[in-house]
Amino acid sequence: MEMLILCVVLVAAIAALAYNRASLTMFTAAIAIILAIGTALDVVSTLGWVIFLLVALPLNIASVRQQYLTKPLLKLYRKIMPEMSSTEKEAIDAGTTWWESDLFRGNPDWHKMHNFPVPRLSAEEQAFLDGPVEELLAMMDDWHTTHERADLAPEVYQYLKDKGFFAMIIKKQYGGLEFSAYAQSCVLQKLTSKSMVLSSIVGVPNSLGPGELLQHYGTDEQKKHYLPRLAKGLEVPCFALTSPEAGSDAGAIPDTGIICKGEWEGKEVIGMRLTWNKRYITLAPIATVLGLAFKLYDPEKLLGDKEELGITCALIPVTTPGVKIGRRHFPLNVPFQNGPTQGDNIFVPLDYIIGGAKMAGQGWRMLVECLSVGRAITLPSNSTGGIKAVAMATGAYARIRRQFKLPIGKMEGVEEAMARVGGYAYMAEASTTMSVGAIDLGEKPSVISAITKYHMTERMRQAIIDAMDVHGGKGICMGPNNYLARGYQGAPVAITVEGANILTRNMIIYGQGAIRCHPYVLAELQAAQLDDEAAAVTAFDKALFGHIGFAISNFFRTFWLSLSGGVFSTAPYSDATAKYYKQMNRFSAALALMSDVAMGTLGGDLKRRERISARLGDILSMLYLTSAVLKRFNDEGRKAEDLPLVQWCCEDNLAKAQLALDELFDNFPNRIVGTVLKRVVFPWGRTLRKASDVTEHKVARIMQTPGEARSRLGHHLYLKNEPLNQLGRMEQALKDVLVAEPVFDKVSHAAGKRLPFYRLNEVADLGLELKVISEAEAKLLRDAEQGRLFAINVDDFEPEYLAADKTLTQQGAGAVEKDKKDKAA
Numbered sequence: 001m002e003m004l005i006l007c008v009v010l011v012a013a014i015a016a017l018a019y020n021r022a023s024l025t026m027f028t029a030a031i032a033i034i035l036a037i038g039t040a041l042d043v044v045s046t047l048g049w050v051i052f053l054l055v056a057l058p059l060n061i062a063s064v065r066q067q068y069l070t071k072p073l074l075k076l077y078r079k080i081m082p083e084m085s086s087t088e089k090e091a092i093d094a095g096t097t098w099w100e101s102d103l104f105r106g107n108p109d110w111h112k113m114h115n116f117p118v119p120r121l122s123a124e125e126q127a128f129l130d131g132p133v134e135e136l137l138a139m140m141d142d143w144h145t146t147h148e149r150a151d152l153a154p155e156v157y158q159y160l161k162d163k164g165f166f167a168m169i170i171k172k173q174y175g176g177l178e179f180s181a182y183a184q185s186c187v188l189q190k191l192t193s194k195s196m197v198l199s200s201i202v203g204v205p206n207s208l209g210p211g212e213l214l215q216h217y218g219t220d221e222q223k224k225h226y227l228p229r230l231a232k233g234l235e236v237p238c239f240a241l242t243s244p245e246a247g248s249d250a251g252a253i254p255d256t257g258i259i260c261k262g263e264w265e266g267k268e269v270i271g272m273r274l275t276w277n278k279r280y281i282t283l284a285p286i287a288t289v290l291g292l293a294f295k296l297y298d299p300e301k302l303l304g305d306k307e308e309l310g311i312t313c314a315l316i317p318v319t320t321p322g323v324k325i326g327r328r329h330f331p332l333n334v335p336f337q338n339g340p341t342q343g344d345n346i347f348v349p350l351d352y353i354i355g356g357a358k359m360a361g362q363g364w365r366m367l368v369e370c371l372s373v374g375r376a377i378t379l380p381s382n383s384t385g386g387i388k389a390v391a392m393a394t395g396a397y398a399r400i401r402r403q404f405k406l407p408i409g410k411m412e413g414v415e416e417a418m419a420r421v422g423g424y425a426y427m428a429e430a431s432t433t434m435s436v437g438a439i440d441l442g443e444k445p446s447v448i449s450a451i452t453k454y455h456m457t458e459r460m461r462q463a464i465i466d467a468m469d470v471h472g473g474k475g476i477c478m479g480p481n482n483y484l485a486r487g488y489q490g491a492p493v494a495i496t497v498e499g500a501n502i503l504t505r506n507m508i509i510y511g512q513g514a515i516r517c518h519p520y521v522l523a524e525l526q527a528a529q530l531d532d533e534a535a536a537v538t539a540f541d542k543a544l545f546g547h548i549g550f551a552i553s554n555f556f557r558t559f560w561l562s563l564s565g566g567v568f569s570t571a572p573y574s575d576a577t578a579k580y581y582k583q584m585n586r587f588s589a590a591l592a593l594m595s596d597v598a599m600g601t602l603g604g605d606l607k608r609r610e611r612i613s614a615r616l617g618d619i620l621s622m623l624y625l626t627s628a629v630l631k632r633f634n635d636e637g638r639k640a641e642d643l644p645l646v647q648w649c650c651e652d653n654l655a656k657a658q659l660a661l662d663e664l665f666d667n668f669p670n671r672i673v674g675t676v677l678k679r680v681v682f683p684w685g686r687t688l689r690k691a692s693d694v695t696e697h698k699v700a701r702i703m704q705t706p707g708e709a710r711s712r713l714g715h716h717l718y719l720k721n722e723p724l725n726q727l728g729r730m731e732q733a734l735k736d737v738l739v740a741e742p743v744f745d746k747v748s749h750a751a752g753k754r755l756p757f758y759r760l761n762e763v764a765d766l767g768l769e770l771k772v773i774s775e776a777e778a779k780l781l782r783d784a785e786q787g788r789l790f791a792i793n794v795d796d797f798e799p800e801y802l803a804a805d806k807t808l809t810q811q812g813a814g815a816v817e818k819d820k821k822d823k824a825a
Helices: 002-019 024-040 046-060 062-080 086-093 099-104 110-114 123-139 142-149 154-162 181-192 196-206 210-217 220-232 363-400 412-440 446-471 485-496 501-517 521-528 533-563 578-608 610-635 640-666 671-681 693-704 708-713 726-751 760-769 775-792 810-824
Strands: 237-240 256-264 267-282 289-297 308-317 338-349
Touching: 002 024, 002 533, 024 046, 046 062, 062 521, 062 533, 099 110, 099 446, 099 501, 099 578, 099 610, 110 610, 123 154, 123 181, 142 196, 154 196, 181 196, 181 363, 181 412, 196 210, 196 237, 196 267, 196 363, 196 485, 210 220, 210 237, 210 289, 210 308, 210 363, 237 267, 256 308, 256 338, 267 289, 267 308, 289 363, 308 338, 308 363, 363 412, 363 446, 363 485, 363 693, 363 708, 363 726, 363 775, 412 446, 412 610, 412 640, 412 693, 412 708, 446 485, 446 501, 446 610, 501 521, 501 578, 501 610, 521 533, 533 578, 533 671, 578 610, 578 640, 578 671, 610 640, 640 671, 640 693, 640 708, 693 708, 726 760, 726 775, 760 775
Parallel strands: 237 289, 256 289
Antiparallel strands: 256 267, 267 338, 289 308
């Protein structure tokens, strides 16, 4: 019995120490004390001490451990270590890690998260949102832009240039606005709420493009020449990266530059002969300066000993002889300026390279570093603005539109779809704000940018689908008053660009996250690459045994948190949100454990097991999104009226994390390992559930009821009630209908019957006839009828207006014939 008790005590002590991540010295001392107690009780024999010392001494004596354990393991590790291409190494080295690394390590510090500063707009940035942004949106006619012109009006382009919309990232010393990432995000959200075309055109120059690259890597001469011109709109930039043969695999671009001598401005100079074929390049049809990525070669070794210099970025004025530019793609009826560009054997000087000749071959590093910032701003912000606009419009429509004598928003089936839209709107604002806040703190969050790009664009797509379901016929009939159709058509565009979402989910999020966020993996890889063997062994020893302790700790943490449901773990608050922090502690530990198991059992093959990577990435993503939701709730004062939105988001995300883990175990290549670990992580089965019907009902109510909670959902949207702003008109219609309902009820009561809620002008006349309402109240009914009709009616047209050949005038026919000849050529 004493031996059994001693064994239980020993296991409990090891588990407690591992849970709390004690040091090797602490483990050794604790086990020695327990063995000493066992010896005093005549339970532990000399053999027990011999075994203990044979294990403990080599582990605790660094020189012995390194010679007989670490050195052989390092040799083995080098054999099985997955090979990485130079572009993969540069992608991993680019950017920084932030809060996502805490989530990856199994023990998040929630106080640290809540202490991150809350992003705020400066007075100048707020004035820009309230002034130029609203003035611009008042000018915009999205139907005219998308259907009739297939482009912005000239006066809109000029306003964009005059007011610095293309210069939000450019520093003030060059004439730019030098806005924070948060301000850029707010501007893009507001623009998206009226026009996707507008936000796309504004977003690109402020994301990955010449302006960003020049500021970080350009020579002084390049900065002085281009940045003031970009800031004033005298130059319109684009950046050409994607080729027909290299989309998501941007590192495989076939476009080339050959270092050679040639004539430039009457002199023989060393330059480059460039050949490229690019497509999907936003702003290319109207650009004046082309940022170009290509692979640079030096066959004559004019610059040094290397023949293959690598990916390089250069700035090419489009007036350079031989540059082909100006044709357009037509991406799903969302006609932002986007098109191809080509060049064949065009000679330019070396100083066209961004940063000059010294930056030859450094293009991939430049791109991935800048992309880690730009990808966290533009597409997530555009998607967030879209989701929020959809939430506001859907809430208003569902409250106004009636079927079976009640607003459709009160039907349970409609509530389910609405809850997703409302929850995603709250979550999108939370995650985008948290991510751009990291950028404003100086981070270049490559993993976070991939998470936010992927999940915001996917949730935007789902939100617009749900909104279309709620709107029915109102959503599918195109016209000036349809505020959903362009978003529905254009959703795949955001899914596709800046890293296709399948690639982002299956390879980038976890592929970079596992190495960048893990506390020891990158250190192990770096140690194994050291040429100095002694230094390599020392560094590998530190990383390896730290990794072993980390894995043991996460096993016990995961088992205990899963067994107890996380109820004994810590949370920064003891209110209704406490359970979400505790479940995140559990999933964080499980993610850390399963990452080590996957890397340990699959090794380099994990790179090719994309579904395994995707599910691990899903867990990390759900933890990050849930963190953002909880931080937003705290930053905004923990307002009770927002709690249903918080609950919906957290429960939806955590249920998705649970599902990802369950599918990971069921599909783990090593079935024994998968089965055993499933029992460790889910000792009681899958216990978490998505948001309840009651919570979904509360979220749907928030969306349909004007108030502070609903206003926060529509923060930074353009909601002015004016003829060309459908979203603003819907907001006014909702207010008018709600104000008119008590008057309607008064007339119905006086009439002695329940009147149908339509033809409210006739109801107004009846109320005046019955002398139960005033003229002012009658006006409320008439105003509500106008708003109601706007909300439910759809556009219709003369047949000739929709005819595809209506532009085939003599001039139009000539343009068509010229287009055919150009294509044939």
